[in-house]
Amino acid sequence: MMDNIDFSQSEQYTLSIRLGAEGFAYSVFRPSEDPAVTCSSYATNEALSLTANLKRMFREVECLSLPYRRVNVLMAGRRVTLMPLELFEDEQAETVFYYNFQRMENERVQYNILHQSNIVALFGMEGSACSFLTEQRPAVRFYAQTTPLIEYFTYKSRLGNNRKMYVNLWEEEMEVYVYERSRLQTSNTFPCRETSDQVYYALYLWKLQGLDQERDELHLAGGTSEKREALLAQLKRYIRQVFVLTPADNLDLQTITLCE
Numbered sequence: 503m504m505d506n507i508d509f510s511q512s513e514q515y516t517l518s519i520r521l522g523a524e525g526f527a528y529s530v531f532r533p534s535e536d537p538a539v540t541c542s543s544y545a546t547n548e549a550l551s552l553t554a555n556l557k558r559m560f561r562e563v564e565c566l567s568l569p570y571r572r573v574n575v576l577m578a579g580r581r582v583t584l585m586p587l588e589l590f591e592d593e594q595a596e597t598v599f600y601y602n603f604q605r606m607e608n609e610r611v612q613y614n615i616l617h618q619s620n621i622v623a624l625f626g627m628e629g630s631a632c633s634f635l636t637e638q639r640p641a642v643r644f645y646a647q648t649t650p651l652i653e654y655f656t657y658k659s660r661l662g663n664n665r666k667m668y669v670n671l672w673e674e675e676m677e678v679y680v681y682e683r684s685r686l687q688t689s690n691t692f693p694c695r696e697t698s699d700q701v702y703y704a705l706y707l708w709k710l711q712g713l714d715q716e717r718d719e720l721h722l723a724g725g726t727s728e729k730r731e732a733l734l735a736q737l738k739r740y741i742r743q744v745f746v747l748t749p750a751d752n753l754d755l756q757t758i759t760l761c762e
Contacts, residue, residue, distance in 0.1 A: 504530065504540060504542055504565055506540070507530055507532065507540060507565075509565055509568055511532075512530075512565075512568040512569055512570055513569050513570065513571055514532070514533065514571055515530050515531060515532050515533075515570055515571060516530070516531040516570060516571055516572045516573070516574065516758075516759060516762075517529075517530055517531075517565075517566070517568075517570040517572070517573045517574070518530075518531065518573075518574040518575075518576065518755050518758045519566075519573075519574070519575050519576065520575075520576040520577075520578055520647060520752075520754060520755060521552060521556070521575065521576070521577055521578060521631070522577075522578030522579060522647065523578070523579065523674075524578070524672060524673050524674065525543055525544060525545050525546050526543070526544040526546055526555065526556075526559055527541060527542065527543045527544065527752060527755060528541070528542055528544065528563070528566070528755075529541040529542070529752065529755035529756070529758075530565070531758075531759055539749075539752075539755065539756050541751070541752040541755050541756075544559050544563065546559075551628070551630075552628045552631050553628060553630040553631045553634055556631055556634055556635070557634065560638060572641070572643070572762065573639040573641065573642045573643070574642070574643050574644075574645060574758050574761075575635055575642055575643070575644050575645065576645045576646070576647045576649075576650070576754055576755070576758065577612075577625055577626075577627050577644065577645070577646055577647060578647040579625075579626075579647070580691055581603055581606075581625060581626040582623055582624065582625040582626075582646045582647075582648055583598070583599060583602045583603070583623075583624050583625075584621050584622070584623055584624075584652075584686075584689065585598060585621070585622050585624070586620065586621065586622075587615060587616075587620045587621060587622055588620070590613075590615075590622040592613070595611050595613050595624055596611045598624060599611045599624045599625075599626065603626065606626065608628055608629045608630060609626045609627065609628065609629060610626070610627050610628075610629040610632050611624060611625070611626055612624070612625055612626070612627055612632075612644045612646075613625070614645050614646055614649045614761070616649060616652055616653055616656075616761075618653050618656045618657060618684075618760075619652050619653060619656045619684075619686055621652065621686065623646040623648060623649050623652070624646075625646040627644060632644065645758065645761060647754050648677070648689070648754075649761060650753075650754050650757040650758040650760055650761055651668075651670060651677070651679070651753060651754055651757070652679065652686060652689070653757070653760045653761055654753070654757040654760055655668045655679050655681060655686075656681065656684050656686065657684075657760070658721075658747075659681035659682075659683065659684050660683065660684045662719075663683065664714075664717050664718050664719060665680065665681065665682045665683075665687075665711075665713055665714070665718040665719075666680070666681045666718065666719045666720075666721065667679070667680050667681075667704070667707070667708060667711075667713060667718070667719070667720045667721070668680075668681070668720075668721050668723070668747075669700075669704055669720065669721070669722050669723070669724075669733075670723045670724040670753060671700070671722070671723070671724035671725030671729060671730065671733070672724060672725070673695060673725075674693060674694075674695055675691055675692060675693045675694060675695075676691070676692050676694055676700055676703065676704075676724075677689070677690070677691050677724075678690050678691075678692065678703065678704065678707050680707065680711050680713070687711060688707070688711060690707060697729065697732045697733050697736060698736075700733050701733065701736045701737060704720065704733075704737060705737075705740060708720070708741065715740060715741050715742060716742050716743075717742075717743075718741075718743065719743040719744075719745065720737060720741050720743065720744045720745070721744075721745050721746070721747050722734060722737075722744070722745070722746050722747065722750070723746070723747040723749075723750045723751075723753045724750065724751070724753060727750075730746055730750060731746075734746060
């Protein structure tokens with residue numbers, strides 16, 4: 503998928519890499535190009551550690567070694583917690599994070615300040631992976647995979663005067679975010695892969711948050727087009743305004759430039 507990119511201009515581009523249990527993915531953002539973002543996936547070896555898979559990817563994917571204007575790394579996973587910006591103190595980041603999660607060996611606590619949302623996302627990363635990436639790219643910036651999604655949904659939720667739910671699908675789980683006029687009301691992750699389970703959890707949170715079946719909106723992203731269409735058809739039986747976001751694929755990699 504990267505064959506049509508002129509990598510002689512790479513110093514003008516942004517490289518973003520997502521690390522996750524479902525595999526790795528990377529994208530190249532080219533300003534003033536159409537499409538501006540080109541994404542590709544990389545299959546990891548489950549027998550190897552995160553860092554070992556990273557080293558393998560950097561050896562095998564030639565474009566990762568080129569110079570870029572900026573390099574972002576997104577960490578997918580459930581070891582992330584959100585807190586209001588006004589309550590955050592950076593020297594307390596580890597204390598707050600490990601109040602919610604059990605300590606893990608060789609973990610480094612990172613955080614992102616989400617300026618559009620007035621939220622801080624604290625997340626854990628394998629320390630050796632951070633060290634390797636910093637050696638490769640000294641100016642690398644680390645993000646929780648949820649950070650660009652929250653910032654993008656915050657921006658989108660300002661349109662109109664109704665409440666909005668955003669559902670982002672993965673192979674083994676779904677993330678759900680609920681907004682009221684650009685204010686994040688709740689976020690949750692549910693382990694599920696079948697459409698019936700996705701419908702159940704979406705409607706459960708819809709009812710729990712008191713959203714209106716006629717007036718409020720539900721937006722879908724992620725997964726395959728077939729999965730999205732199947733979920734769309736089922737949800738439209740209960741909710742009038744259900745839509746598929748554009749872009750719907752690799753939304754985190756598509757929107758990470760909002761965090762620059």
